[in-house]
């Protein structure tokens with residue numbers, strides 16, 4: 001007889017996975033051969049640019065790349081990241097101690113709390129949010145204080161509302177602009193206020209910039225590290241996943257305050273053993289030569305955004321045109337009781353998948369997220385089908 005296996009208290013504490021039912025219904029629909037349009041997943045539908053794939057292929061054939069990579073990442077990659085940062089944000093980063101390559105930014109974000117939290121310390125976590133902020137905090141034994149992201153505050157957290165007793169025991173705050181799932185962007189005023197808040201209360205800022213390169217209408221997201229005082233309190237996470245259609249490759253980086261970067265490196269040196277060097281070399285090609293690709297990618301998402309937003313508005317959805325990210329965050333029409341009810345109805349009656357807002361946290365209730373990760377023809381088809389639902 002098998003031994004008795006009981007999951008840990010930490011796993012028990014993770015927020016419930018609310019997509020179970022939708023996932024099951026989606027699998028079932030696919031099995032039945034229904035023509036599903038999946039606007040649910042935040043994973044680019046297009047291929048990685050060929051010049052990056054070619055670079056990987058070439059580097060994979062070189063046997064000197066087959067051994068363990070250095071934990072700290074190859075210096076060619078750290079230098080390329082530093083050059084890219086200077087060009088994109090006009091921020092200087094020392095490649096030797098202010099940059100750390102990651103096995104995808106999710107990995108670094110989820111591990112970072114282990115570097116700084118002790119049992120009972122608070123993490124200030126936006127809600128709705130990208131799930132690893134909560135998971136990483138729980139694995140590190142921290143407590144979560146939710147910062148509601150509300151429409152009336154343009155989905156920015158209200159730092160003045162955090163209770164003094166929580167503030168005293170807070171070690172980290174997560175921010176993510178351009179934001180998943182709300183598609184909101186940060187203002188300069190908010191970033192300045194955030195840095196003052198962090199310095200005054202001795203709180204580390206974890207800035208997740210996964211969507212920095214997906215922007216429209218002349219808006220260009222800024223790095224939090226552009227702002228005065230940021231190097232004293234900020235670690236920023238970047239990803240190649242969304243910018244160059246490289247979600248499966250697993251490569252990103254952390255950068256900013258050198259002490260924070262080195263603490264994360266210390267955690268990771270006990271967990272992983274670096275990124276396959278051929279991937280690091282391909283990442284250098286992406287960062288050094290990927291600008292024109294990124295331009296065409298933005299034009300593609302912009303067209304999709306315009307078609308879907310226009311379509312949803314004509315059907316009575318209350319949706320803003322996002323300035324960045326590949327998501328539309330829409331209020332659910334009043335006659336649906338909850339975001340899960342709407343998502344179920346969309347799937348059952350129109351074979352369109354979208355993500356219920358409540359899956360990203362309790363303050364996501366009342367919203368639904370559409371991802372622009374299918375071709376524009378399919379988006380038009382989806383809008384047509386939604387028309388039938390709302391009739």
Ligand SMILES: *Cc1c(COP(=O)(O)O)cnc(C)c1O
Pocket residue numbers: 042103104105106107130176180208210238239240241242247250251252
């Ligand atoms: C997609 C995403 C990431 C990260 O992706 P990696 O593939 O792990 O680099 C990080 N943050 C947010 C908010 C995302 O949506």
